[in-house]
Every structure is written in C-alpha cells, then in structure tokens.
Amino acid sequence: MEDTGSIVAFWLLAALTLGSALAVVLIRDLIRAVVLLITSFLGVAGLYITLSADFVAVVQVLIYVGAISVLMLFAIMLTPRAGRNNAETFFRIPGILLAGLMAFTISLVSLDTDWAVVERGGFEETASAIGEALLDKYVLPFELAAVLLLVAMLGAILLVHPEGTDEE
Amino acid sequence: MSMKTEPFVVNIGPQHPSTHGVFRMRLTLDGERIIDADMVIGYLHRSMEKLAEERSYTQNIPFTDRTDYVAAMTGNLAYVLAVEKLCGIEPPERASWLRVIMSELQRFASHSMAVGVFANDCGTWQTPVMHMFREREKILDLFEMACGARLTTNYMRIGGVSRDVPPEFRPALRKLLDELPMRMGEYEDLLLENEIIVARSRGIGVLTPEVAINCSLSGPMLRGSGVAWDIRKADPYCVYDKLEFDICVGTDGDAYDRFLVRLAEMRQSIHILEQCLEMMPEGPVHSQITTATAQPGGQPSAPLTIRVPAGEAYGRIESPRGELGFYIVSDGGPAPYRFHIRSPSYINLTPLRELAIGATVADAIVILGSIDIVVGEIDR
Amino acid sequence: MPFLAKWYDLRDLGNAVGAFLDWIRDLGGPDWIPYVVSGLIGIVAILLWLLVSQLAFIWIERRVIGRMQARIGPNRVGPWGLLQPIADALKLLLKEAITNRYADKPLFWLGPVLIFIPALVVFAVIPFGEGMSLADLNVGVLFVIAITSINSIAIFISGWASNNKFALLGSMRAIAMLISYELVQAFALLGVVIFAGSMRLGDIVAWQSEFNTWMFLLQPLALVAFLIASAVEINRSPMDISEAESEIVAGYHTEYSGIKFGFFYAAEYFAGFAVSAIVVTLFLGGWTAFGLERWVPGWLIFLSKLYLVFFLFIWTRGTLPRLRIDQLMAFSWKFLLELLFIHILVVGAEVLIWHEGDYPAVVVLPIFAVINWTLAVALVVGWATFMGHLRPERRAKRAVLTQELGATYFRPAGGHGTGPMGEA
Amino acid sequence: MAIELEHYLILGALLFSIGLYMALAKRNFVGVLMGIEMMFNAVNLTFIAFSRFPRFADMTDAERLSGHVFVIFVITVAAAEAAVALALAMLVYRNRETIDVDRMDLLKW
Structure with a gap:
C-alpha cells in the first residue's frame, strides 16, 4: 500500500482509533467514554476499509456501533445508582505494567519477525466469497454461532426478566 | 418493556401540550408504566364562587360563561334555572325552546372539541381537531347571530333569554342541520372505525359502573360505563320532556366507549335540533318583556337586578360534560349568599388516579383526553 | 471550455462531471486531484439538492397538511407563502439556542450534529441516475442498514445530554423502536438482495431494468414492511412515538431550541429523503421506468419517484393517529418479523427454482409476482386473524341507544351480552 | 513510507494493551466490558491485516478470506457476550445496587 491516499488514511484512522481509545481510558464520565469508544470502533471500521475488507467494515459498524454500544449505553442508563464514574481500582499500577509489557512484547515480536509477506493487493469483492465460505466450508461454526446467539438471547432475557412477572 | 428501572417522577403539566390547559399530573413512572399519579389542580383558580357573592344575580351570569368556557351556553342555563327555581319564575315557551336549541348546539360544539382533542391525544397531528373546528365555527356563527358573542355568550337571562334570534337564524340552522349528518358519517367512518384509535x-x-357511580360521575363518563343516566331524561328541564331522543351508552366502560358516547350524542343533538326547528313556537322570549321583540336597535333589555326571596335552590342540567349544578342560597339580598358550582369536570377527575395507575404514559394521556376536562371548570 | 461540449446530454449528469474531470486531468497536476474534485462535486451537488428539496418540502408539507386539515396553510410570506420555509429558517437562526444548565454540554452539542451523519452518508451509495452515484459500494444495502443504525446513538446522546425526563423517555423509546425495526428493515431488504443477487444498489436497479419489473411488484410484503420500518426510522406518524407531542412534548429534542432544533428538523427531512431514495432504488426501479429513461433523464425519474414516496409520509402524518410503544414493538416482533421470515423462505425457494431450472424470466417472474401477492394478502389476513385482531373487543363498535333510564349496559370486556344486566 | 503489515500489528498491539488495561483496572463493569470489546477489535484488526498481507503466493482468495470469516465469528461471539454480560450487570445491580467489580465480593447473590 504505497499510494498517498492509503498512507494518509492509515495514519489518520490510526490516530483516531488510538486517540479515542486512550480517551476512553482517561475520561471520567462513562457515557462520554462510550461515545468515544464508538469513535474508536468507527476508526477500526475505517482501518478495515484500508485493508479492503468492506464487508467486515460494514458489519463492524452495524454490530459494534449500532448494537453493542447501544447495549452499553442502556446498561449505564438502567443502573443509575451505580454511579457513572469510570475510575480505576487498585489494579491501576499492575494494569499499566501488564498492558505496557504486552504492547512492548507484541510490537517487538512483530517488528522482529520476518513476515515474508507476498504483496497480493486488496480483494475485489469479499461479501460473496465470505457468504460462500460461511455456508460451505464453515457451515458447522456458522450453525454453532447461530445457536450461541439464540442461547445468549434466551439467557439475557431470562437473567433480566423480573421474577414473578409474566409477559401478557 | 419489562426491564426494571428506577421509579422516576414526571410532571405532565401544568405547561404541556395535552393537559388541555393548566392541569398537572405528577406521574411516578417505572419505565413507561405509571405506578403512582397525583393530580394537581388550582392553576386557573379565579375564586368565582366567592366573587359571585358580591355581585347581583344578573351580574353573575357572565361568570357562568367563564367556568366552562368550551360550553358557555349550558353554564348560563344551569345558573338561570337555579335562580328561576328560587324565584319561581317561569320563562315563556319560546325562551325554553331557544334554550334547548342553544344548549344542544353547544353540546355539539363542545363534543366536537372533545372528540377532536381526544383524537389529538391519540396522536393525530391536529387533523380531526381542525375538521371539528370547521363545524364548531359554524355553530359559533349561529351564537354570534343570536347574542353577538361567540365564546362567552351570556345569552340566558333569569326569566328567559337576552333577545330573540334574528330571522336569518332559522335558515342558517336549517342549512347547518342538513350538513351535519354527512359530517357525522365522515367522523364515524374516520375516527370511530380507525384501527389505531381502536387499538389505542x-x-x-x-371504569365499572359501580366505580363510576361511587365516584358520582355523570355525563359521557357515566354513560360510557354503561349506565343509562341523563338529566335531560331523569329530571327534564326546559322542554326536554317534549322531545324525543335516546340515551347513548357504552358497554365496556373504556376510553373508547366514552369517545363513542360523545359521537353518538352529537347525532342525538342533531335529532333534537331537528325537532326544535319544527316545534318551536313564536312568542316572547322573556317573562318580564312581553312583546316579541324586534332586533337590536329598539330591543328592551332584561332588568339588571332582581329581588330573590330568601331560600335555596339547586338547578341542574346535563351539560356536555355531565351534571352541571348550581346551588344558590339567598338571604333575600341583592347578591347570592352562597354560590356553589357542582362542576362535572372536577368530579369526573375523581377516578383518574385509579385509572392511570398501571397504565403507560401514553395511555394516561388518552384517559385524560377521554375524561374531557375543562380546566376553567375544575378550578372555577 | 471544452468540457461544456457534453452538457447537452442531460440524461446523465455524470457525463458533465466526467468531462469536467477530464479537463482537470488535462491541466496536469497530481493524479489524486480529480478524485477529490469528483467527490467534492458529488457532495456539494447532493447537499444543494437536499437543501433545496427540504425547503420546498417544508412548504409542500405545510400546504398539503393544511389542505388535509381544512385550512389554508402558510400564505403570507411571499406568493402562496412560498418564502415561509426561508422565514422559518431565519427565525431558527436568530433565536437563542438555549443550553440547559444541567446539560452535558459537549454531548448536547454533538447530538444535533451526529443526527445528520446517517441521513447524509446514505446518499453516497444511492444511484441518482446511470452511473450517478458517489460510491456504488458492493455492500451497498448492508451499508445503508449499518449507517442508519448510527441514528440511535445520535438520538440517545441528545436525549441523554438534555438532562430532561421527557427527552430521556423519548430517547429510550426511540432506541427501543429503532433496534426492533432495524431487524424488520434488514429482513425486508434481504428479499430484494436474494432476488437481485447483489448488494450493490446499482446492480439492483439494473436487475429491475433488465427484467422490466419493479421489485415491489414481486415483493409487496417487503415494500410494506420496509415502508413501515422507515416511518419508524424517520419518526413519521403513526410511528412518531419518540417525539410524541401529546405525550412527551417533543421527545429527545425537547430541550433544543434555535438552530440546534433546526438541525433536528432538517435531519428529519434529510432522513425522509434518504429512506424514500432507498425505497425508490430498491423497490420502484430507481432511475429506470420501463424504458422511459431513454427519453427522460434518469435522475428526473428518480427524483419524481422519490418525491412521490415522500409525499406518502406526509400523507400518513396528516391522517393517522399514533400507536403506543408496546403496540409498535409487538407489531414488529409478533407480526412483521414472522411474516418476513415466511416471505424470505418463499423468495429463497423461488430464486432456487428459477436458477436451478433455468426458466426464462418472462415466464417465471409473473408467476412469482402472483404467488407473492397472494401470499402477502393471505399472510397479513391470516396472521391478523390468528393474533386475534378480529375478535370483537378489538374492533370498532357503536353506542347502544336506549330509553330505559337507570339501566346498566356494562358487560366486561370479551363477554357477550346485549340487554341490560340489572338496575343501577 | 508505505503501510506494511507491521503497522497494523503494532496498532493492534497498542489497542489490545489499552483494552487489557481497561479490563484489568476499571472499576465499573461497563468499563471492563468496554476494555474487552476493545481487545476483540484489536484481534480482529490483526486477523484482517494478515488476510490482506498473506504469506504464501499460492493462496486462493477464498483461503485468504478465512480471516474475514473468523472475524465475523468473533463479532458474533462478542455480541452474544456483550448481551449476556450486560444482562448479568443488570442482575447484579438489581441485587446489590452497584456494578463496581471490586464490590462484587460476596461470591453469591
């Protein structure tokens, strides 16, 4: 990826993603943190597009931005007395150490390794190929994911359903 | 939604698009469900009952316009009936007929407001209200013809009405009556049969009949619960005993039935007005002014003060909202000793708390709309 | 200038843009400049068109609803009140934009801005005419669904940041609705995608033009479901529950005034145009109209269809009452989704039969249309009956007329009785 | 400077570390969940990056796209996980009126 557009796009999106991720850590107010997290998700979706993964990018927007963040907002709103403070526990220092170590190690390894990449260019179209793969090669995981989603949905409903009330 | 949330308090009103004035509902909500409701009234209190004790009997008539400002004619009528009962005045025949015409026109106008606003509360974007206003305007034109005012009519007088209707009143009413059944058909098709209004x-x-009776409700509220009760039949005043009409009742006691009863009563009003046009006699319109009067220029006016013997009287009529009663105590002086209004809007609010608890916010608005309050009458 | 040469061909405004770009390319300079310029031209054109359409439709909506409500509508500012929208816009600009003291200020500002994004970005993938699309993505349909889901975030933020109970209630309602109807929307579009075999909006239009049909003729149920879901998406009556005026004042934008309210107001129109554009593209043949596009510019056909669809939303607003939130949710989960499941199954089977058997489209498509229309009617009627919609306590009725003073006609809901049950 | 695989890997590593820190150190349950989602995102990013920059020249496009398929599964699982986790948070909140992880120390409801 050597054209100017890709390079500019990568750096901009990387800055957006990491910047808002850092802001999520630092900001105190939980609602604002979720809003920034959404920005971060959108940045990741943009990065997917630079990697010519259009289907995954759109799915990222649909699921992470449209669904999971809304769920989080709901959870924050439905727990009003829990406080909206996004503060750290006493794990702060070990957390920083561990995370720093992790970042350092992975970065070092990825820089150190010879990835022997073959430049193959981006994909022409991913959606149909992914669809075929899902329903052909990966049909069992696909079905399992469906079952998992169903189980998760039922579980979530059962968990939050107030005891002693019935749907009319 | 069945998700459990913290209860929180919402003030619907006093400034709110659908509290029909300055009525306030303090709702405690669990999500969208109402778990407690508090009615706060008094934002439009004008101390009418006390003020009336300082003014002569005739001077009090304009007050009755302003209690229920959506139905001023019936307010006038109930008051003058009470005073007439106290004095033993019998209004001339034609005056009684005019009173019936005016109160039925008023009933139609008031019910069309109620129906339109109810549809608004169900969420139509002003359309039924605007259409209802079209008919109401024509009725107000008739009022203007008869007494010069459109909203606060001040038409009834103790002993009759302020003046006879002009000659063009009759053809105008005739024209209106020819038009109204078609409009009513439209409303029944579009509102009564409307899937969403039915669903809402x-x-x-x-309201069960027991609760309705125990709360001493009256008018469409009571009839919506299936109790066939109408002052026009139970205690006929003016010339209602000579007229033929039906009591319209609902069968389920829900908001829809109250709405339904109002629409049906509008049809009955048309029926009554038809009969009035046929049967109304000529003659004087005030007991103390014997000549059948000509028009404004040379018209003698009714006396401004009257002597009322000591005693008490309760005059009641079927106003568009229910039993409107005036309880007048006189000590023989120029002003009433006690002037009490039994206002149907106020009493019809009694069951609102019970009705609202367990409903959703949207339902509460619909219920309030189906009660058809007029804040001026609640607070007086 | 040489690029003017091709302007005579109004059938495709892309020609003019292409000529302009060629001219720029000929001037030299880096190769990315034409890309940027073409993108900018597209964006500016779409924005200008949106603004003009919006101003026009504010006036049209007010006049039309005025007619529906037996009144005249705006008629004072300019001839026939035509300048009313401009006066309104000026008023909104000059009004004080109040920020509630306890509002979460950054988010309060963010809300009106964010609400624009989905409505505007959707237009990137809409083909206005042949080749007149800013970016005809190959996942266009999915993109549309994904982008519109950002709406719920914007609404939540503005409702939350207002720190107002009505706003909070409104945004809760809005999100609950949007999430339920996103599914309906996706399923309605799935049928279209299955038939057309592509998620690219341009391909779907081409498919409809190739087989000389409009998608709604083949899939009426999908169109109806999508229209309902769109009405929810853009908060149009009878689904304007999240800003229900008679209940929660103005819902999530209760606290907004001045130009910030103007943003919400404009975004509502933009979103309306966006869903109308999607409906036109996917169900009504886009910029094609059975060969008419050979004589009339495609974008004109597209725009007239779009305005007609938008008129439909105005019409419902002028006529229908509002549903309750739980009824609307139940309608999505218990009615539309089930119907769409069956619809998808049938559509899938049809496409399978068609492609396996390799039948000619002229024979197969009319048969499919008949099957799908019959199925749609049967499903709606059948499911409504099954859900008890025809039970007497859910139908309209008339008042009982009686002369019998003091009788009680009350019968508990669901019971069957006619005469008086006893004396009161 | 051209963008290579390493850029994406380091970006992923940084995002993962931020997520890890949040998951470890945040007090609020939703904060922890946000960290976990961020980690998912970081992993997904590396998957997509590896799929874009393959190691073997003879891989077919379908084989390269298995990374995308995996990401789809990860997103599915993340959605399911978020739903259940937030339901759990609601449940904890209902019983304890808090969703701070360091106060969920009863080992029972």
Missing part, C-alpha cells in the same frame, strides 16, 4: 383506546381506563 379500547380496554384502556376501564
């Missing part, structure tokens, strides 16, 4: 109001705010 059926089974909402169910």
Whole structure:
C-alpha cells in the first residue's frame, strides 16, 4: 500500500482509533467514554476499509456501533445508582505494567519477525466469497454461532426478566 | 418493556401540550408504566364562587360563561334555572325552546372539541381537531347571530333569554342541520372505525359502573360505563320532556366507549335540533318583556337586578360534560349568599388516579383526553 | 471550455462531471486531484439538492397538511407563502439556542450534529441516475442498514445530554423502536438482495431494468414492511412515538431550541429523503421506468419517484393517529418479523427454482409476482386473524341507544351480552 | 513510507494493551466490558491485516478470506457476550445496587 491516499488514511484512522481509545481510558464520565469508544470502533471500521475488507467494515459498524454500544449505553442508563464514574481500582499500577509489557512484547515480536509477506493487493469483492465460505466450508461454526446467539438471547432475557412477572 | 428501572417522577403539566390547559399530573413512572399519579389542580383558580357573592344575580351570569368556557351556553342555563327555581319564575315557551336549541348546539360544539382533542391525544397531528373546528365555527356563527358573542355568550337571562334570534337564524340552522349528518358519517367512518384509535383506546381506563357511580360521575363518563343516566331524561328541564331522543351508552366502560358516547350524542343533538326547528313556537322570549321583540336597535333589555326571596335552590342540567349544578342560597339580598358550582369536570377527575395507575404514559394521556376536562371548570 | 461540449446530454449528469474531470486531468497536476474534485462535486451537488428539496418540502408539507386539515396553510410570506420555509429558517437562526444548565454540554452539542451523519452518508451509495452515484459500494444495502443504525446513538446522546425526563423517555423509546425495526428493515431488504443477487444498489436497479419489473411488484410484503420500518426510522406518524407531542412534548429534542432544533428538523427531512431514495432504488426501479429513461433523464425519474414516496409520509402524518410503544414493538416482533421470515423462505425457494431450472424470466417472474401477492394478502389476513385482531373487543363498535333510564349496559370486556344486566 | 503489515500489528498491539488495561483496572463493569470489546477489535484488526498481507503466493482468495470469516465469528461471539454480560450487570445491580467489580465480593447473590 504505497499510494498517498492509503498512507494518509492509515495514519489518520490510526490516530483516531488510538486517540479515542486512550480517551476512553482517561475520561471520567462513562457515557462520554462510550461515545468515544464508538469513535474508536468507527476508526477500526475505517482501518478495515484500508485493508479492503468492506464487508467486515460494514458489519463492524452495524454490530459494534449500532448494537453493542447501544447495549452499553442502556446498561449505564438502567443502573443509575451505580454511579457513572469510570475510575480505576487498585489494579491501576499492575494494569499499566501488564498492558505496557504486552504492547512492548507484541510490537517487538512483530517488528522482529520476518513476515515474508507476498504483496497480493486488496480483494475485489469479499461479501460473496465470505457468504460462500460461511455456508460451505464453515457451515458447522456458522450453525454453532447461530445457536450461541439464540442461547445468549434466551439467557439475557431470562437473567433480566423480573421474577414473578409474566409477559401478557 | 419489562426491564426494571428506577421509579422516576414526571410532571405532565401544568405547561404541556395535552393537559388541555393548566392541569398537572405528577406521574411516578417505572419505565413507561405509571405506578403512582397525583393530580394537581388550582392553576386557573379565579375564586368565582366567592366573587359571585358580591355581585347581583344578573351580574353573575357572565361568570357562568367563564367556568366552562368550551360550553358557555349550558353554564348560563344551569345558573338561570337555579335562580328561576328560587324565584319561581317561569320563562315563556319560546325562551325554553331557544334554550334547548342553544344548549344542544353547544353540546355539539363542545363534543366536537372533545372528540377532536381526544383524537389529538391519540396522536393525530391536529387533523380531526381542525375538521371539528370547521363545524364548531359554524355553530359559533349561529351564537354570534343570536347574542353577538361567540365564546362567552351570556345569552340566558333569569326569566328567559337576552333577545330573540334574528330571522336569518332559522335558515342558517336549517342549512347547518342538513350538513351535519354527512359530517357525522365522515367522523364515524374516520375516527370511530380507525384501527389505531381502536387499538389505542379500547380496554384502556376501564371504569365499572359501580366505580363510576361511587365516584358520582355523570355525563359521557357515566354513560360510557354503561349506565343509562341523563338529566335531560331523569329530571327534564326546559322542554326536554317534549322531545324525543335516546340515551347513548357504552358497554365496556373504556376510553373508547366514552369517545363513542360523545359521537353518538352529537347525532342525538342533531335529532333534537331537528325537532326544535319544527316545534318551536313564536312568542316572547322573556317573562318580564312581553312583546316579541324586534332586533337590536329598539330591543328592551332584561332588568339588571332582581329581588330573590330568601331560600335555596339547586338547578341542574346535563351539560356536555355531565351534571352541571348550581346551588344558590339567598338571604333575600341583592347578591347570592352562597354560590356553589357542582362542576362535572372536577368530579369526573375523581377516578383518574385509579385509572392511570398501571397504565403507560401514553395511555394516561388518552384517559385524560377521554375524561374531557375543562380546566376553567375544575378550578372555577 | 471544452468540457461544456457534453452538457447537452442531460440524461446523465455524470457525463458533465466526467468531462469536467477530464479537463482537470488535462491541466496536469497530481493524479489524486480529480478524485477529490469528483467527490467534492458529488457532495456539494447532493447537499444543494437536499437543501433545496427540504425547503420546498417544508412548504409542500405545510400546504398539503393544511389542505388535509381544512385550512389554508402558510400564505403570507411571499406568493402562496412560498418564502415561509426561508422565514422559518431565519427565525431558527436568530433565536437563542438555549443550553440547559444541567446539560452535558459537549454531548448536547454533538447530538444535533451526529443526527445528520446517517441521513447524509446514505446518499453516497444511492444511484441518482446511470452511473450517478458517489460510491456504488458492493455492500451497498448492508451499508445503508449499518449507517442508519448510527441514528440511535445520535438520538440517545441528545436525549441523554438534555438532562430532561421527557427527552430521556423519548430517547429510550426511540432506541427501543429503532433496534426492533432495524431487524424488520434488514429482513425486508434481504428479499430484494436474494432476488437481485447483489448488494450493490446499482446492480439492483439494473436487475429491475433488465427484467422490466419493479421489485415491489414481486415483493409487496417487503415494500410494506420496509415502508413501515422507515416511518419508524424517520419518526413519521403513526410511528412518531419518540417525539410524541401529546405525550412527551417533543421527545429527545425537547430541550433544543434555535438552530440546534433546526438541525433536528432538517435531519428529519434529510432522513425522509434518504429512506424514500432507498425505497425508490430498491423497490420502484430507481432511475429506470420501463424504458422511459431513454427519453427522460434518469435522475428526473428518480427524483419524481422519490418525491412521490415522500409525499406518502406526509400523507400518513396528516391522517393517522399514533400507536403506543408496546403496540409498535409487538407489531414488529409478533407480526412483521414472522411474516418476513415466511416471505424470505418463499423468495429463497423461488430464486432456487428459477436458477436451478433455468426458466426464462418472462415466464417465471409473473408467476412469482402472483404467488407473492397472494401470499402477502393471505399472510397479513391470516396472521391478523390468528393474533386475534378480529375478535370483537378489538374492533370498532357503536353506542347502544336506549330509553330505559337507570339501566346498566356494562358487560366486561370479551363477554357477550346485549340487554341490560340489572338496575343501577 | 508505505503501510506494511507491521503497522497494523503494532496498532493492534497498542489497542489490545489499552483494552487489557481497561479490563484489568476499571472499576465499573461497563468499563471492563468496554476494555474487552476493545481487545476483540484489536484481534480482529490483526486477523484482517494478515488476510490482506498473506504469506504464501499460492493462496486462493477464498483461503485468504478465512480471516474475514473468523472475524465475523468473533463479532458474533462478542455480541452474544456483550448481551449476556450486560444482562448479568443488570442482575447484579438489581441485587446489590452497584456494578463496581471490586464490590462484587460476596461470591453469591
């Protein structure tokens, strides 16, 4: 990826993603943190597009931005007395150490390794190929994911359903 | 939603698009469900009952315009009936007929407001209200013809009405009556049969007849619960005993039935007005002014003060909202000793708390709309 | 200038843009400049068109609803009140934009801005005419669904940041609705995608033009479901529950005034145009109209269809009452989704039969249309009956007329009785 | 400077570390969940990056796209996980009126 557009796009999106991720850590107010997290998700979706993964990018927007963040907002709103403070526990220092170590190690390894990449260019179209793969090669995981989603949905409903009330 | 949330308090009103004035509902909500409701009234209190004790009997008539400002004619009528009962005055025949015409026109106008606003509360974007206003305007034109005012009519007088209707009144009313049944058909098709209004109001705010009677409700509220009760039949005043009409009752006692009863009563009003046009006699319109009067220029006016013997009287009529009664105590002086209004809007609010609890916010608005309050009458 | 040469061909405004770009390319300079310029031209054109359409439709909506409500509508500012929208816009600009003291200020500002994004970005993938699309993505349909889901975030933020109970209630309602109807929307579009075999909006239009049909003729149920879901998406009556005026004042934008309210107001129109554009593209043949596009510019056909669809939303607003939130949710989960499941199954089977058997489209498509229309009617009627919609306590009725003073006609809901039950 | 695989890997590593820190150190349950989602995102990013920059020249496009398929599964699982986790948070909140992880120390409801 050597054209100017890709390079500019990568750096901009990387800055957006990491910047808002850092802001999520630092900001105190939980609602604002979720809003920034959404920005971060959108940045990741943009990065997917630079990697010519259009289907995954759109799915990222649909699921992470449209669904999971809304769920989080709901959870924050439905727990009003829990406080909206996004503060750290006493794990702060070990957390920083561990995370720093992790970042350092992975970065070092990825820089150190010879990835022997073959430049193959981006994909022409991913959606149909992914669809075929899902329903052909990966049909069992696909079905399992469906079952998992169903189980998760039922579980979530059962968990939050107030005891002693019935749907009319 | 069945998700459990913290209860929180919402003030619907006093400034709110659908509290029909300055009425306030303090709702405690669990999500969208109402778990407690508090009615706060008094934002439009003008101390009418006390003020009336300082003014002569005739001077008090304009007050009755302003209690229920959506139905001023019936307010006038109930008051003058009470005073006439106290004095033993019998108004001339034609005056009684005019009173019936005016109160039925008023009933139609008031019910069309109630129906339109109810549809608004169900969420139509002003359309039924505007259409209802079209008919109401024509009725107000008739009022203007008869007494010069449109909203606060001040038409009834103790002993009759302020003046006879002009000659063009009759053809105008005739024209209106020819038009109204068609409009009513339209409203019944578009509102009564409307799927969404049915879905929104059926089974909402169910009042059983027992509760309705125990809360001493009256008017469409009571009839919506299936109790066939109408002062015009039970205690006929003016010339209602000579007229033929039906009591319209609902069968489920829900918001839809109250709405339904109002629409049906509008048809009955048309029926009554038809009979009035046929049967109304000529003659004087005030007991103390014997000549059948000509028009404004040379018209003698009714006396401004009257002597009322000591005693008490209760005059009641079927106003568009229910039993409107005036309880007058006189000590023989120029002003009433006690002037009490039994206002139907106020009493019809009694069951609102019970109806609202367990409903959703949207339902509460529909229920309030089906009660058809006029804040001026609640607070007086 | 040489690029003017091709302007005579109004059938495709892309020609003019292409000529302009060629001219720029000929001037030299880096190769990315034409890309940027073409993108900018597209964006500016779409924005200008949106603004003009919006101003026009504010006036049209007010006049039309005025007619529907037996009144005249705006008629004072300019001839026939035509300048009313401009006066309104000026008023909104000059009004004080109040920020509630306890509002979460950054988010309060963010809300009106964010609400624009989905409505505007959707237009990137809409083909206005042949080749007149800013970016005809190959996942266009999915993109549309994904982008519109950002709406719920914007609404939540503005409702939350207002720190107002009505706003909070409104945004809760809005999100609950949007999430339920996103599914309906996706399923309605799935049928279209299955038939057309592509998620690219341009391909779907081409498919409809190739087989000389409009998608709604083949899939009426999908169109109806999508229209309903769109009405929810853009908060149009009878689904304007999240800003229900008679209940929660103005819902999530209760606290907004001045130009910030103007943003919400404008975004509502933009979103309306966006869903109308999607409906036109996917169900009504886009910029094609059975060969008419050979004589009339495609974008004109597209725009006239779009305005007609938008008129439909105005019409419902002028006529229908509002549903209750739980009824609307139940309608999505218990009615539309089930119907769409069956619809998808049938559509899938049809496409399978068609492609396996390799039948000619002229024979197969009319048969499919008949099957799908019959199925749609049967499903709606059948499911409504099954859900008890025809039970007497859910139908309209008339008042009982009686002369019998003091009788009680009350019968508990669901019971069957006619005469008086006893004396009161 | 051209963008290579390493850029994406380091970006992923940084995002993962931020997520890890949040998951470890945040007090609020939703904060922890946000960290976990961020980690998912970081992993997904590396998957997509590896799929874009393959190691073997003879891989077919379908084989390269298995990374995308995996990401789809990860997103599915993340959605399911978020739903259940937030339901759990609601449940904890209902019983304890808090969703701070360091106060969920009863080992029972």
